[in-house]
Amino acid sequence: MEALPHLKNFTEVAEREIMTSGHVACPGCGAALAMRLALKTLGRDTILVIPACCWAVIDGPFPYSAAGVPVFQVAFETAAISAGAIRYGLDATGKKGINVVAWAGDGGTFDIGFGQLSAAAERNDDIIYVCYDNEAYMNTGIQRSSATPWGAWTTTTPGADFKRERKKNLLEIMAAHRIPYGATTTVAYPDDLVRKFRRAMSVEGFRLIHIFSPCPPGHKALEKDSILESRYAVESRVFPLYEVEDGTHYTLSMDPPKRPVDDYLNLQGRFRHLTDEQRAYIQQTVDEEWARLMHRMKVGEAIGG
């Protein structure tokens, strides 16, 4: 009797498990998976800084923690400086070879911690800053953030008052700081995620990884569809995967056949109310952003970033 040959879809994900089971993320949580994959890559010589966000809860109540590495929970707006400061503290006390990783939500990154994020990037603090982006304040029950996309329902953009502002482009802003390394990734592409963490670990200075992170309750999506949503986000170009070096040199990580943005929207109840016209508008903005990204990529090439 033969065993079927093994056919891995993803070859980069380490076997080791650092984050433990038993954490309190909702079923199907993209952020929990993102952490699990990230820690597999980062390894045990890692210090995590977690501001107020879902992950502050997910990790578990006192006296327990699921992370498996030291975790420092910090004030909502202080992920970047706290991580930076830990690095200064480690340097000052002669401790080397440790990844200091800020792990913040979109609220902590795009909004309340934005100034401190910018400052840490400007100082080029030697940290990996991870924003797991579920596109709203989920911990407090789905309020809009500046990462919430146009058209989305949240509890503070209810009904006809759905969000009318476009999402900030985080990586573009960070690239403008000329950080040494920035990347977008998402849970549907574990190899991409792992490679970007590995790449980030090999760079010194401020590194940013922006992870699109489906949230079943917050997006009003099915728990089982988190990976699908993440994949469609990339395929529809709502969330393109790319890297930026030194803020100028752009590399597209993948360019799958383009999927209509409707496929992505249709997975999520938070977009259910949108009319065809509104959907067309979203498609248009997505196409524009893509064109802009392509342009930046060309400019980067031209100046030999």
Added chain:
Amino acid sequence: MPLMAASLGDMTVNKTGSWRNVEPHHVEQVAPCASHCPAGNDVVMFVTLAAEGRYEDAWRVLAATTPFPGTCGRVCPHPCESECNRTQLGGAVNIHSIERFLGDKFRNSPPEMPKASHTHKRIAVVGSGPAGLSCAYQLALAGHGVTVFEAHPQPGGMLRVGIPDYRLPSEVLDAEIARITDLGVEIITDTRVGVDVQFGKLMDKFDAVFVAVGFTSSRPLGAEGDEGDGVLPGIEVLRRINLGLPDEVGDQPLVVGGGNTAMDAARSMLRRGKKVSVMYRRTRHEMPAIAEEIEELLTEGIEITFLATPVEVLREDGRVTGVRCIRMELGEPDESGRRRPVPVEDSEYTIECNSVITAIGETSDLSFLPDEIKAKTSWNIPADELGRTFEPKLFAGGDVADGAGTVTAAIGYGRKAAAAIDAHLTGRELPTDAATSPSLRDRTDHVVPFEELNTAYFEDKPRFEPESQPVDERIKSFDEVRGSYSEEELLAEARRCFSCGSCPACDNCFIFCPDAAITHVKGDPFKLYIVDTEYCKGCGICAAECPRACIVMKAVR
């Protein structure tokens, strides 16, 4: 207690398994290819092994169910491919070409098969077609003594005397039959049961008898003047060609019929330099011949007259000069589901020809059976799917039992009958279907449809067809028409297989679990993953992201 809120342990204390109301189960489900393979080949297994370059292992998987991979790789109409879920993403996997590659690769030096110790039971097999030889092969592997009686001078049944060399070269067949005789199977040729040896004697002398005499008699044309010289059954023409005898066909034959016999007869005639054409009473859509055969015949320049049938063979001095035909049109569907052809009034016309080859169907010839047995038969020998008949020691299979009309069906029938004979003779338990094709995990009998696959994990790569000989070359000889894969081509094609319902340990479930609740089982090649029920929250991502439908979500009891 620490000074501040500092953790002292991990979260495994929190058994989140209590949250779920559905849970994943790793299962093995049925791939449509395998469920449609009449021979019972474990298609997914041999294709995936081939994709890994593990050719011998792949060959062994095939050899477990068929002695004829090289043959089937050439002549099987491959229902596996018609059902293949790959059809919707670049075309069905070219399973038959993969099988053919494996058959050919080990044709001249087949790996040895483990043989059970001798049981001292002897079984007579009547007919050396694929059913008879498949049965003999399995019985020999099970340790039984087998003697095959064959009326023709060479073994192989229709593989030998029906299908021409340009589709199935005799060296392929020879080698595959040699592997059977190498197992100790005795084939006595030129011996017609009922003539050279009496059937009753076999029933007396042997512990069991398996009858697999196929369909050897041709249905008459049923047109005026169809008796006499110049009107020949297609299978007879093919027999002569295959055995190297003169064909006795004029230089302008008309082949009547739309099945494989018609196609093969016509194409053989073409290769013998004759001006041949085909007449079929329905349309191309209803033709029972394998689609590729029709296609190839047409590219070779042979014309088919559709919706017409002969009503009279015209003769001058006894010699055929032509055929009077009538046009047909399609009426209501008949019992076969195809639309019945009905003659169009006043539409008769005449065509020229100097021979008529009839190929409108074959049936069995059971004249060799003693009367008391024959009384219990009709067009066939009634048998269940394991070949068991009204007589405990009499088994039957292949065309003579079910008229399925394909090589693979005959092979499958032969294999199942062998299992039944073995059980009958040894008292061993009849293997269930599940046990005959090995299973790794909990099995369901659910056939995986395309919609249940997660095609995000499969590239949209087109099917690759090996090259055929150019038309103007190939019609000059009986050399094989179709080419075979190079190793590189084989690997590329085999890797297109989805392996529906079979888990190749792709690790998606392990990788995508947000709760780290799916772990690898170390050291057991068959049980690959364990769902940690203490922590699984039942989100269903593992099942959704399983490319191959190997995880089903079940309600928690």
Added chain:
Amino acid sequence: MQKILTGNESAAWGAMCAMAQVVSAYPITPQTTIIEELANLVAKGMLKAEFIKVESEHSAMAGCIGAQAAGARTFTATSAQGLALMHEMLHWAALGRLPVVMANVNRAMAPGWSIWTDQNDSLAQRDTGWLQYYCESNQEVLDTVIQAYKVAEAVDLPVMLVLDAFFLSHTYEAVDIPGQERTLGYLPPYKPSIYLDVNEPHAFGGIVPQDVYMEFRYKMQLAMDQALEEADKADEEFNRMFGRGYGLIERYHSDDAETILVTAGTATSTARVVIDDLRARGRSVGLLKIRLFRPFPAQLVREALAGCRRVAVLDRNICVGMGGIFAQEIRSALYHQPPERRPHIHGYIVGLGGRDIIPEVIEQIADDAEKRTVDDGRMIWIGLKD
């Protein structure tokens, strides 16, 4: 080594002597020269420290917290708006039990903008769980920085030392500087009891269920209780090694005084002169200086004040709606005395927004207090214009 230093420079040199390993700070008048001096000391290599140039005081404190959690000794300084901006993080440091040391230059809160001294900024942080020292001289500032580390690290609580804007921050005095080597004899290197250690991972600050939160608060209270003893010990030991001590409070001609003035910060120095003068004129007045405000040395205050007839508390702050904060604290410290040992306590609001507390004002307060026959608990505003 003696040097002529401003109060701000003294704070910086104190941190230098204590060998702070990470400085995280943001400028604000009148604190700015502290961090400028630190930047110089670091640039000259006199202080081997990482200097985090943050973008706000919120980050300055978050920076100290992060670095301290990584196991480093940290220092920062701020004032007024900066301190207020830190508020959230002050709790974080204290509940996180991180012995951060910070200098706060007392400055009045805006609006309208005032850069001059009063105590409302630091006293508004009274309940954050920080120790608070109020300093009177540049030497005391430097010495208190060093003592602050000793106490903070003994009890795992952060310490804020406070100096008055301009009166100290920008005023030069001769200051004795013990230097790093001698200080090391007094203050050994920082050994955190628990920190972010990849070899022994703990998660700090996760969710605390309702049934345990109180226990952490109680532990802080125990630490504050212990801090009182540690602060006393630290001062005594400092005195033994360096020949200077300040006590947690200071009693100046108060033992036999009928009227005792209470001050904190630079008003104390002025008050000393006034006391000397009044004494010379035969008046029975004395002075109590409060140096350690948190934990409040209630027992010492009781001992110092229980025998007198009246207490006049000079508050350079106002808890609007209730009165001077020092006065409230002293009232509540003395409440448990038997009536005969409970002096009248009069609270005076003076010198807000940097208004000078000149000797005449202090004398006016002493006069006023002596005239009062009832203790009505009302706040008394001194020198108000119409």
